[in-house]
Amino acid sequence: MKLTRRTLLQGMLGGSAISIGLPVLECFVNSNGTAFASGTGFPSRFGLFFWGNGNLPERWNPVGEGADYTLSEQLQPLQEVQSLISVISGMKVFVPNEVPHMSGAAGILSGSSLDTSGGGETFQVPSVDQIVAQELGGETRFRSIEVATQPSGGLSYNGPYNTNPPEQSPFALFERIFGTGFRAPGDEPIIDPTIALRRSVLDAVMEDVGRLNSRVGASDRIRLEQHLEGIRALEFQLAKLEEDPPNLAACVKPGEPFPEYPDIDGRLQLSAIHRAHTDLLVMALACDQTRVISDYFSSPVNNTLFPGSSAGHHQLTHDEPGDQPEVNAIVVQIMEEFNYLVSQLHNMAEGDGTLLDSCSILATSDVSFGRTHSLEDFPIIVAGAAGGYLKQGIHYRSPTGENASQVLLTLIQSLGISVGSFGTEDARATTGLSALEA
């Protein structure tokens, strides 16, 4: 039997409540929207929590290994979610540490060295979130969503000099996801002739890109290909407006955040902004608007004045003497924010479990010990069960300084993506980290 949108609508008009013939979510969710009817669980989701300037390894690494371990001073904020996360220590990022901070960021997130040819600085291959989005992003309104709390350009790369700039304002993020174009479960598909007109405009623009593409050199063709990719993504968003919204019990249109979060005493309202971002991101996942989120809390080399600190973060990592109590306090604040993300994902019920159960979340930074820009003993935390793939509640300490890319490979595989390797050259990993696999 061939199902078209028309036959489906006729079916609904006939009193049937069963949604068939629509993309995966509508198709597999049971009538309450509480679980996938097929029993295969909810979609896999990936999240990145990133902060800049690293940690203090001595005050970060937990005591004890396996399930029986004690959280360290810097990880104290994660106490309540200890059973939901795994701490990985002692791993190393295997890229040449040529440009302090940025080499480490490229190394951990893309498994490749930073490209500094021609005077610029760029990742040379896609970052992990985009590798994952390639597989998970095809069915949702947004292929991926990026946000930055401390304003920055983010670290989400499709390729060299080809980034996905993060949203910086909670209000803009709200508008983008939950403003015009968002429909909550149960909303009717939108019948509006201007949607079709907007799509025909995009078709015309695609023709323009195509004609231009045939006249330019190889590097410009790659740039135009990305432009095309963006246009296709927007067409897809428009098409989604004409479909039934996903029927997911946990999905509720959230309230609007404040239009602005002005600095207080010249300091960013880091926590308030981050929590507003987090609430929206969590709901975006619960509403299946996207399956890939990147949460850039702060950026490499950022010199942000944190609440209570006497100097900018980056300067403190280098200039604060002794055991760096101020840097320590900043890392603790950052972990409080990561705790908020994990807790909110865990507090969101989905089916018989929580949203976090289907997630694979990576928290990491650009260096370990900031003062020396070290890439050894790298800070890595994993949260979520990835549908049962990941082991939670453990501390794994690498005895030999293994390749951090192994963790990334495991995370990608945990999402049901079958790839055999992550990274290039020395940082390439072809096996995951089995200690992390359930």
Add this chain to the structure above:
Amino acid sequence: MTYRVFQLWKNQAIAGSTALLAFCFLQPGCQTAPLEWNEVSAPPPTLRRLTQEQYRNTIVDLFGEEIAVPAQLEPDTAVSGFLEVGASVTTISSRGVEQYERAAYELAAQIMDSEELRQQWVPCTPQGSTDTACASQAIEILGLRLWRRSLEETEQQALVQLADNSAEILGDFYDGLQYAIAALLQSPNFLFRVELGETDPDHTDTLRFTNLEMASRISYFLWNSTPDEELLQAALASELTTETGLLNQIDRLLESPKAQRGVRAIFTDLYQLYRLDNLAQDPTLFTHMSPDVGPSAREETLLGIESLIFDMDEDYRTLFTSRTTHVNRTLAAIYSIPAPSKEGFALTEIQDDTGRVGLMGQVSFLALNAHPVSTSPTLRGMFLREVLLCQNIPAPPSDVDTSIPEPSGNTVTLRDRIDEHLQNDFCASCHQLTDPIGLAYETFDALGRYRATEGGAPIDPSGELDGAEFSDATELSKLIANHERLGPCLVEHLHMYATGHELTTGEETAHDWLADEFKRGDHRILSLMREIILSPSFRQTALPAEEESE
């Protein structure tokens, strides 16, 4: 710029370029041969995305000041230190596509809702809700201005069809036309500057930018915006591939008030003044800190540059030694000088002996190259080396303990404390280049206020720059002004800005020629801008390199 000053400049500029040989004879030892076309080989072209400001300027220049240009657009990224270079290598993200779409519809609606703009851009009265001929006329005019070239037949047809279809569905001609305008505004032909070149009839082995491409290149360089009607007409009359035609248009463009906007954009990019929006000095420590400081500081610097270039037509080097500057109340308080009697900026002469002279006495330099709570001789020194002298300082090595000692009995001032940088050979190889000159400005705190002491100890601002000794900031600023790298560096950076790429080997002759010329003409920036446009390196291009086939 007043007309009189412009004439003055123009006479000098002519003396310095077209009539250059004549002018040259007056100077002993002067031998200027014009730069030959085939002495230069420019690299293949790249598409340049409009920066956020170029997008805004373009829309405002075409549709008037009244129009509200949406603020959310693809962000600009600095590559190799320049937003203009970033615009040549970055692309349009998915988020950017969404933002440009939204902007396009907001603009299209404003244009079609305004009676005045309708009359300006729709030169006919539509007969009914669909009127193919009328739509076609409007699209032809809009297309020429938005894409900076005439539309091709297929493009024109596609847009007319779009307008017709939309008008039919919506039952209104102007509503329909909005969709064609939205398509024009979202097209890569608008969002990117498409400058690909053509075979040069006079030199068949090279490519030159076409007349219309030259119109865009000149106008975005000098105005940071789209060509006006007259420039496009000059291009359509093939005047921009001739030297005379170019000179006429350059003069005209530089005479327009839009040139001040262009110069502002240039120095905002060259000196990274856009970073002043995020100045993060701690207001609890610096009582003069407020959100107003960064923008005020940028305005001070830009007013100074504008006045140097347009009002005075002075030597670039005086920017670093001048004792006059423009301050508002915010800055006057930081500089401890009398505030202007009226709101806004006033020209002031600073006659104290604090060493506050020229650009390096301004908050733009002092606060931008500092930490939120303390100064950084390294950052200040790096600015002097990299931005003003084009000397590349390598990134610090990794896995080195970079901490400096806290103030103690013997090491009170930062100079004492960072001595380690200079005593340790490993650190000194780079810090020797930055710290000794950065330390000259230690008499100014992280916000730019004068201080004679640090922690009760006197500050020693003396040092040496490439073999020349100085006793304080004033003397160092003078040394910078007279440094042999200062002029060639501005030439290199302005060339990068104008062409959107780092100087390539094939362009070195052009750079050296321009640098000689700049020096010979007493460092006049307007002359330099004019010479860059006339240079084969600005007018030439090459066939795109075909990288490994995909």
